[in-house]
Amino acid sequence: MxxxxxxxxxxxxxxxxxxxxxxxxxxxxxxxxxxxxxxxxxxxxxxxxxxxxxxxxxxxxxxxxxxxxxxxxxxxxxxxxxxxxxxxxxxxxxxxxxxxxxxxxxxxxxxxxxxxxxxxxxxxxxxxxxxxxxxxxxxxxxxxxxxxxxxxxxxxSVAPLQIPFNDADGKFVGFINLIKRDARKKVDGKLQPCEMPEDKKDEVEVLRSMLVEVAAESSDELMEKF
The missing domain is CATH 3.40.50.300 (P-loop containing nucleotide triphosphate hydrolases)
Known part of the structure; x- marks a missing residue:
């Protein structure tokens, strides 16, 4: 090392x-x-x-x-x-x-x-x-x-940075980064970029707004921008 x-x-x-x-x-x-x-x-x-x-x-x-x-x-x-x-x-x-x-x-x-x-x-x-x-x-x-x-x-003050998503069978397969609005799923034990599930897009925007608001509350300058 x-x-x-x-x-x-x-x-x-x-x-x-x-x-x-x-x-x-x-x-x-x-x-x-x-x-x-x-x-x-x-x-x-x-x-x-x-x-x-x-x-x-x-x-x-x-x-x-x-x-x-x-x-x-x-x-x-x-x-x-x-x-x-x-x-x-x-x-x-x-x-x-x-x-x-x-x-x-x-x-x-x-x-x-x-x-x-x-x-x-x-x-x-x-x-x-x-x-x-x-x-x-x-x-x-x-x-x-x-x-x-x-x-x-x-x-x-607790707000998610990432949220999980499941496949059609309800099995956990990956997560969505709320800041970047991108998704990754597990393939053969490794994470790979993928398309965001359509049924998650509205939820992503709601939770992303929650995250932005929490971040803004930590700074007067950010709160003014928010």
Whole structure:
């Protein structure tokens, strides 16, 4: 791994309820960035971050792991934290050195106690944060319900940057970037550009307006333009 200047290094702490997919997300970042050649799985006990025998046995994270990922011209240090409250000290220690927080939310379980705690901790530390709605491939996943739940719990400042879309059989296949108004779908395990589904175009404009309004409220100058 090459050397990086300080302005090219980011520390991102992964927070969320136990089982929301923090370790799997980190494993995906390692694999798709080329840092590893194998996509480890928690159930198989072969992930990079959960290496301790007790973690492998319990299938949960006990301590925080630092996972460096090189992406384009930036080094991103993902800090994979435990989800159980017994190890909250590990999470708070990781947050103290993080630039931003990525809060994982299960699309099938929605906002959980661990989600609310993660929000509270980031509020206390004034840490910038972004939600990642995970497990969209589960048959019980519901993105719209999860988004609505987050806006009720955490306020109208929560706005989507991307939304998922399904195929004719209702299976999750890709997502739409609301800022760029472009779509990508999964083909043979990789994302490829595609046409935006016709039945999503009106929804995209509504949600994009929501996003623009939230962004505008953060600046008087932007609000005047809005």
């Amino acid at each position: 090459k050397s990086y200047a300080a302005d090219k290094v980011r520390n991102v702490v992964l927070l969320g309820h136990s089982g929301s997919g923090k370790t799997t997300y980190a494993e995906a970042a390692l694999f798709f960035s080329g840092a590893t050649k194998r996509f480890g799985k928690v159930d198989e006990g072969n992930t990079v971050s959960d290496y301790d025998p007790e973690e492998i046995r319990r299938k949960v994270s006990i301590s925080t792991s630092v996972l460096p990922v090189e992406w384009q011209d930036t080094k991103i240090n993902f800090l994979d934290t435990p989800g159980y409250f017994d190890f909250v000290a590990e999470s708070k220690l990781a947050m103290s050195v993080a630039d931003t927080a990525l809060i994982m939310v299960s699309a099938k379980s929605g906002v959980e106690v661990g989600t609310e705690k993660a929000w509270e901790y980031t509020e206390e530390m004034h840490l910038p944060r972004i939600f990642f709605v995970n497990q969209m491939d589960d048959e019980n996943a519901d993105f719209e319900r999860t988004l609505a739940d987050m806006r009720v719990k955490f306020g109208k």
